[in-house]
Amino acid sequence: MTTKEKKSQELPDKVFALEKAYRKRDEQFLDPSKLPSKLIERLPQPTGWRILILPYMGQAKTKGGIILPEEAREREHYATVCAYVLKVGPDAYKDKEKFPNGPWCKEGDWILFGRYAGARFKLEDGECRIINDDEIIGTIKEPSDIVHV
Numbered sequence: 001m002t003t004k005e006k007k008s009q010e011l012p013d014k015v016f017a018l019e020k021a022y023r024k025r026d027e028q029f030l031d032p033s034k035l036p037s038k039l040i041e042r043l044p045q046p047t048g049w050r051i052l053i054l055p056y057m058g059q060a061k062t063k064g065g066i067i068l069p070e071e072a073r074e075r076e077h078y079a080t081v082c083a084y085v086l087k088v089g090p091d092a093y094k095d096k097e098k099f100p101n102g103p104w105c106k107e108g109d110w111i112l113f114g115r116y117a118g119a120r121f122k123l124e125d126g127e128c129r130i131i132n133d134d135e136i137i138g139t140i141k142e143p144s145d146i147v148h149v
Contacts, residue, residue, distance in 0.1 A: 031082050032108065043061065043123075046089035049133045053083035053118070054126070056143040082143035083129065085109045092133040104136045112137040112146070 035054075046052045057080075061067050085107050093103035105111050118131035140146065 016071055034114055040086060046066050046130050048089050050089040050130050051085060051092055051133055052087040054086055055080045056082035071076045076132050080144050081112050081115050085113055105139050110140045
């Protein structure tokens with residue numbers, strides 16, 4: 001039994017379980033449908049015009065079967081431009097002059113954002129960012145469609 005498994009058995013009510021939102025370890029990437037509602041409730045509520053996002057972590061294995069080293073995946077994760085929108089602040093997209101056509105995104109959307117935009121903060125087993133509503137570059141259907149360089 002691994003240390004992580006022992007730890008999760010000792011703390012059955014542990015709320016921060018981002019790893020559960022990822023698919024199999026060898027092809028780890030975010031599956032938003034697996035995010036526990038208790039986790040989302042415990043995450044910070046963005047204030048004002050800010051948006052809470054969960055950056056995309058790509059697959060651990062390439063389509064050709066090459067397993068990527070953890071260090072390479074972490075570099076990609078820090079520089080990713082794709083994220084899942086977890087929460088939207090109460091004043092986001094309320095400025096009718098700035099957003100005449102309405103919101104650029106909503107909770108549950110996959111978005112593109114500036115590479116180094118927002119404020120990063122770590123959770124026990126993951127990282128989130130809070131960005132401004134106008135830092136959204138676009139919405140996408142599937143984050144794995146975006147090639148990271």
